[in-house]
Amino acid sequence: MKIALAADHAGYELKEKLKPLLSERGHDFLDLGTHSTAPVDYPDLALKVAQLVAGGECDRGITVCGTGIGCCITANKVPGIRAAVCSDTFSARFSRDHNNVNVLCLGARVLGIGLAQDVVDTWLKQPFSEEERHRRRVNRIGEIERSTHA
Numbered sequence: 001m002k003i004a005l006a007a008d009h010a011g012y013e014l015k016e017k018l019k020p021l022l023s024e025r026g027h028d029f030l031d032l033g034t035h036s037t038a039p040v041d042y043p044d045l046a047l048k049v050a051q052l053v054a055g056g057e058c059d060r061g062i063t064v065c066g067t068g069i070g071c072c073i074t075a076n077k078v079p080g081i082r083a084a085v086c087s088d089t090f091s092a093r094f095s096r097d098h099n100n101v102n103v104l105c106l107g108a109r110v111l112g113i114g115l116a117q118d119v120v121d122t123w124l125k126q127p128f129s130e131e132e133r134h135r136r137r138v139n140r141i142g143e144i145e146r147s148t149h150a
Contacts, residue, residue: 001124004058006032006045007108008071011064013037014108014116018062021117025124030058046071046105050078053102061103062120068107075103079149082141087111089122096126100138 003022007015012034022029032048034040042065049061049071061083063071068085075083083103086092087110095101104123106116128134 001027001059002057003027003029003124004032004049004052004061005029005063006049006061006071007034007064008042008045008066009034009037009039010066011042011106011108014106014111014113015064017113018064018116018120021120025121027124042070043074046074047078050075050081050083050103054078054080059102060124062106063103064106064108066107066109068105068110072103072105075105079145080142082138086119086123088115089118092119092123093126096123097129098134098137100128100134 005015032045034045046063049063052058053061063075065071072083072085075081081103082099082101083105084095084099084101085105085107086095087107106119111119
């Protein structure tokens with residue numbers, strides 16, 4: 001799986017600690033930055049991730065900012081993106097199983113590295129359930145998105 005990965009200055013250190021996990025699990029990733037703790041604006045980085053996923057150049061995306069919320073709001077502005085902030089493995093599993101989330105947003109000031117790794121691992125391993133009720137709901141989200149972006 002190819003993953004678009006980005007973080008702002010608050011998420012830089014956690015992003016760097018997640019990279020070995022992604023490699024160990026056999027995933028390719030594109031590190032879109034930031035590459036230091038110097039202040040940057042999270043919307044620009046989240047937008048890059050969302051565009052790569054929506055455009056099909058990456059299968060999924062992971063963003064890291066202070067809380068995960070700002071990146072999530074930004075990513076969800078891009079048509080075709082279903083982003084979620086996950087701070088536990090239950091949410092990570094069901095964000096994929098029920099909602100087919102394609103961008104995971106993490107809060108570096110919320111999660112420690114161990115839990116963040118578990119959340120990422122759970123999220124990457126969990127497929128979309130494909131049950132009719134979940135397909136119908138995800139399709140409805142797409143219909144709403146198309147009607148409001150027309």
